[in-house]
Amino acid sequence: MIRSAAPTQIVFLDRATLPPQTRLRALPFEHVLRMFDRTAAAEVAQRMRDAEIVVANKTPITAEALAAAPRVRMIAIAATGTDNVDLQACAARGIVVSNVRDYAVHTVPEHTFALIFALRRSLLAYREAVRAGRWLETGQFCFFDFPIRNLAGSTLGIVGAGALGRATGAIGRALGLRVLFASRSAQTHQQSGADSREERVPLDTLLAHSDIVSLHCPLTPATHHLIDADAFARMARRPLLINTARGGLVDEAALVKALQSGQISGAGFDVVSEEPLPVEHPFQALLAHPGFILTPHVAWASEEATQALADQLIDNISGFYAGQPRNVVRPH
Structure with a gap:
């Protein structure tokens, strides 16, 4: 005072x-x-x-x-x-x-799903192909150069069960996704009084069973590089990785390798460890990649x-x- x-x-x-x-x-x-x-x-x-x-x-x-x-x-x-x-x-x-x-309980989850939809349906890749004349070149009403996947029936793994993580989970359930939340112990769900529709699992289980992994946790010493080369190796379903939280949660050099090698099928990021994006940043190698979208830390900014x-x-x-x-x- x-x-x-x-x-x-x-x-x-x-x-x-x-x-x-x-x-x-x-x-x-x-x-x-x-x-x-x-x-x-x-x-x-x-x-x-x-x-x-x-x-x-x-x-x-x-x-x-x-x-x-x-x-x-x-x-x-x-x-x-x-x-x-x-x-x-x-x-x-x-x-x-x-x-x-x-x-940001509406704007960040909405941005998260904008990234998810764009990547799961290859929207930017198809837009660029149309712009380049590919549609006319095919001579028919459609073409299938890039993968298109439904969300319904897939598994969404969320790291961070605060307001943003929960709102993201609610949208996911409405779209027919199975929703998992990362938990440090099997007892967390019962102790927290969490929504009974939530399934809390260890992080390793979440990484192994998710088709989409979305980060909504704070950056602390404990969560720095939470997603690193070892974590990418545990992503058995080649998921999308979405990060609208903090850049330091992910080892960005490891992400580049994971996407280029096919360990993950795509990545949508709104944050990087150093902002604005430096010219020497590892993500520069991905800016033209059809499975990568980077927005300039605007998920919060409706x-x-x-x-x-x-x-x-x-x-x-x-x-x-x-x-x-x-x-x-x-x-x-």
Whole structure:
């Protein structure tokens, strides 16, 4: 909570990470808000120096930057993921960290299935073939150059049973998919009070039996490179791999080899370990591959979702100022 005769100093380090049409409601207390489209790592400490509240989406906030900003009392993350913030350093200082939750419960699952449909039905490959004149060349009403598979009757394996994973599972069941969730123990289902239609299995079982594997878990030290060369070797059904969560969950060099060798039948990614995609990134080798789709981290960014995010962000800041912090994130 902040109580001062002077206006509260707030800095938004990366406003350009939200669409320009997204409206930020006025805060209900006297303040000075400085906004920067983006902030380089070398600029973070200086821009935070006089701030009491720091707003950031993906800008890294390190212990070193916090040490140079003694007035900071709150960090309001304009996203769900907080892997860009040193949570231990914040806890040691008593800095409240709040994030935005469940705003993407429709947009991310919808994007997930957009990738799934496009890959299972080879939509982009057929579009490119038509553009190149292949349809006319065949001399008949259709052609069959690329595989087309139904979703109904297939198995969807979901890693991450939070709001996004569950929403993805609900869509999958509606489309006739069998849905599996990765679990660390056979008892998790009963202990969690999970939906009785969910089938919880160990990750190895999920990888072996899924036709589609979709990632919806946070990036932590425990989940870094969760999907690696060994995991690809266990994917007996040559599934699609979908990642709309975090790039670091997958060993990206191993993914390239798995797709090129046929260990998996396709991959749809909205995230990479380094964004924007560097020119030397392993995924550059796949950008023309008919079984690979990469979108620029926009699964979360429907107009409805980004406005809900902005509204919740303002609510988090207002709640902290009023002494009732919301959506507080603790160190792992």
